[in-house]
Amino acid sequence: MTLQTAGIHHITAFARNPQDNVDFYAGVLGLRLVKKTINFDAPEVYHLYFGDQTGSPGTIITFFPWPGSRKGRVGGGQVGVTTYVVPEGALAFWAERLAGFGIKTEQTSRFGEQYLQFEDNEGLRLELVEREAGANSVWSFGGIPADKAIKGFGGAILFSTNAARTADVLQQVLGLTKIGEEAGYTRFRAFGDIGNLIDVPTADMPRGDGGAGTVHHIAWRAKDFEEHALWQQTVAESGNHPTQIIDRQYFHAIYFREGGGILFEIATDPPGFANDEAIDALGRKLMLPAWYEPKRAQIEANLLPIEVRELEGKRP
Numbered sequence: 001m002t003l004q005t006a007g008i009h010h011i012t013a014f015a016r017n018p019q020d021n022v023d024f025y026a027g028v029l030g031l032r033l034v035k036k037t038i039n040f041d042a043p044e045v046y047h048l049y050f051g052d053q054t055g056s057p058g059t060i061i062t063f064f065p066w067p068g069s070r071k072g073r074v075g076g077g078q079v080g081v082t083t084y085v086v087p088e089g090a091l092a093f094w095a096e097r098l099a100g101f102g103i104k105t106e107q108t109s110r111f112g113e114q115y116l117q118f119e120d121n122e123g124l125r126l127e128l129v130e131r132e133a134g135a136n137s138v139w140s141f142g143g144i145p146a147d148k149a150i151k152g153f154g155g156a157i158l159f160s161t162n163a164a165r166t167a168d169v170l171q172q173v174l175g176l177t178k179i180g181e182e183a184g185y186t187r188f189r190a191f192g193d194i195g196n197l198i199d200v201p202t203a204d205m206p207r208g209d210g211g212a213g214t215v216h217h218i219a220w221r222a223k224d225f226e227e228h229a230l231w232q233q234t235v236a237e238s239g240n241h242p243t244q245i246i247d248r249q250y251f252h253a254i255y256f257r258e259g260g261g262i263l264f265e266i267a268t269d270p271p272g273f274a275n276d277e278a279i280d281a282l283g284r285k286l287m288l289p290a291w292y293e294p295k296r297a298q299i300e301a302n303l304l305p306i307e308v309r310e311l312e313g314k315r316p
């Protein structure tokens, strides 16, 4: 049996100020803060998750906001651009909304689609594309109507230090299909309806530098724990070197660095973000894994307070 991922599960990036991060992804982009927790390996740093109403796989971007951390440089071995998908006819709304926050945008096109490109407050590269596929958002925030709101990821542009090897892993290991080549990009498709179109520049790119404003890793979907075990085996047999299966509280994970330098994760759809709090309450309370609960007071005292708030037209 050949395994195939449905597409992107989540993307994890670095930031600096946690309130600026919340203001950008919740306040400007209108995503829901679905989980407020800590970096399980570094409890003095938040781990913030933004997604749709329930934090569905394919909608989740996560950050480790680390005040005072150094700035990174976008380059090879990273997700270069994170693509969000909006309903058809929504790009003009977003061009105006982003301009209202003083955010510079640029229109580009690839594979016959128009993209609105911009950067977050740390320089992380983002873009919006209109597509029919994918259910409309039912989460509404900041005056963004449902027929304009972000539906989830459209895909990503992977900046590879070795495009041939990255293409090979996407097809031979993750089960994506190459569907086109145009103007310096190769396009691959996964079978899901969002987070499914992956573009790779055909030219190898010089290595970037990790830090604020760069992506740390991209995670791909496994449908359940049983399939996840098969993924680990498949990755190992392909000559890549997966980690052991790690319980991340909201999904199980394995990680491996593919031949083009990008850190890949394979994450399970279950159990999801309602694992430790009700859907209605997602993101309000600082959630800690059981082993950190005895230290809650100390952990909370070390974190800068954050709030999800409506913004009044100024860039965070």
Ligand code: ZN
Pocket: 010, 012, 217, 219, 253, 265
């Ligand atoms: Zn991850």
